[in-house]
Amino acid sequence: MTEKLHIVCPHCHTTNRIAAAQLGGEAHCGSCHQPLVTGRPVPLDDASFVRHVGRSQLPVVVDFWAPWCGPCRMMAPAFEQAAGTLKTQAQFAKLDTQAHPQAAAPFHIRSIPTMVVFREGRELGRISGALPASEIVRWVQSVI
Structure with a gap:
């Protein structure tokens, strides 16, 4: 029997149920028909944050950041690179703490940038401070 996972669409934020084996392929949202796995961080707001963090059975790595934060802006490309590297293992997302x-x-x-890994609403781990992509990948893999 194939394991099924709840994955929240990065485009329309609808929860989808897909076979775990489809994560590496061309899994598409049943609602908006966009790809479920993009390898790019998803920008979140109040409502989409609750959906992604609370419903996804794929770990969600959230970067809590703000536009005025120099280290946050410095880490953004590394976070995006890590999202591409781990695209079938975790969904990466960004939450602007100033806007939301x-x-x-x-x-x-208490400080930004702070990254937190969630699965089905539970916090699995957190780390603060700007990190290079390789360290983000290493940390996420150790948590999930």
């Missing part, structure tokens, strides 16, 4: 403080508040984010 309500979504970040329950997690007591």
Whole structure:
């Protein structure tokens, strides 16, 4: 029997149920028909944050950041590179804490950038500070 996973679409934020084996292929959203696996970070707002973090059975790595934060901007390309490297193992997402403080508040984010790994609403791990892509990949793999 093939393992089925709930994956939240990075485009329309609809929850999809797909076979785990489809993650490396061309899995598409049943609602908007866009690819479910993009290898790029998903920008989140209050509502989409709740959906991705709470429903996805694929780990979700959230970068809590703000536009005024120099280290956040410096780490952005490394975060995107890590998202491409781990695209079948985790969904990467970004939450602007300045624009969406309500979504970040329950997690007591004290410094940015802070990355948190979630699976089905549970926090699996967190790390603060700007990291190069190789360290992000290594850290995420150790957590998931």
